[in-house]
Amino acid sequence: DIVMTQSPLSLPVTLGQPASISCRSSQSLVFSDGNTYLNWFYQRPGQSPRRLIYKVSNRDSGVPDRFSGSGSGTDFTLKISRVEAEDVGVYYCMQGSHWPFTFGPGTKVDVK
Amino acid sequence: EMQLVEAGGGLVQPGGSLRLSCAASGFSFSSFWMYWVRQAPGKGLVWVSRINSDGSSTTYADSVKGRFTISRDNGKNTVYLQMNSLRAEDTAVYYCTRGVDFWGQGTLVTVSS
Numbered sequence: 001d002i003v004m005t006q007s008p009l010s011l012p013v014t015l016g017q018p019a020s021i022s023c024r025s026s027q028s029l030v031f032s033d034g035n036t037y038l039n040w041f042y043q044r045p046g047q048s049p050r051r052l053i054y055k056v057s058n059r060d061s062g063v064p065d066r067f068s069g070s071g072s073g074t075d076f077t078l079k080i081s082r083v084e085a086e087d088v089g090v091y092y093c094m095q096g097s098h099w100p101f102t103f104g105p106g107t108k109v110d111v112k
Numbered sequence: 113e114m115q116l117v118e119a120g121g122g123l124v125q126p127g128g129s130l131r132l133s134c135a136a137s138g139f140s141f142s143s144f145w146m147y148w149v150r151q152a153p154g155k156g157l158v159w160v161s162r163i164n165s166d167g168s169s170t171t172y173a174d175s176v177k178g179r180f181t182i183s184r185d186n187g188k189n190t191v192y193l194q195m196n197s198l199r200a201e202d203t204a205v206y207y208c209t210r211g212v213d214f215w216g217q218g219t220l221v222t223v224s225s
Contacts, residue, residue, distance in 0.1 A: 099162070
């Protein structure tokens with residue numbers, strides 16, 4: 001199985017400041033069709049996960065443009081340009097290129 | 113409005129069985145692969161099983177292979193997860209997902225004596 005790692009696992013942030021989460025996979029996520037199925041999810045306590053980003057850098061409908069994704073191959077990044085209070089929660093990267101799909105361990109973002 | 117509503121969770125003894133269901137609405141159910149994902153209390157997310165759009169292909173995580181069975185009824189817009197020989201480590205919130213982009217609210221399964 002592909003192992004997904006994230007850093008940091010805990011990210012205290014200052015509201016209004018940028019934040020960045022790194023995600024690395026144990027092997028390339030480039031699928032046979034040429035696409036890279038790397039997703040980012042966000043989960044608030046007691047709620048189900050919500051996808052923010054798909055195929056590395058595409059925002060889902062309704063996702064604010066302060067969220068952006070980048071990367072290729074095995075190294076990926078989620079950036080929040082200016083953190084807002086509603087962004088507090090846990091962020092997961094997830095690979096959908098090889099079954100079983102796998103998630104990273106999660107990065108807990110909270111306010112300093 | 114798209115909805116996925118899971119049901120069937122609860123408390124079961126080790127070795128017991130449960131059948132989860134997930135009723136879909138607001139989208140063309142028969143066009144999508146459906147998945148089950150679980151999250152143990154305070155832990156991360158793990159894909160459990162998937163089924164293709166017409167139900168002819170299923171795959172499972174190694175941890176549940178031989179014990180869990182995924183199925184679907186496109187006439188009822190519902191996907192199921194039959195869980196047998198349950199273990200304490202199967203305790204989790206089970207989420208139904210449409211592809212990887214839309215999730216239900218989850219149903220809690222607790223395996224304990």
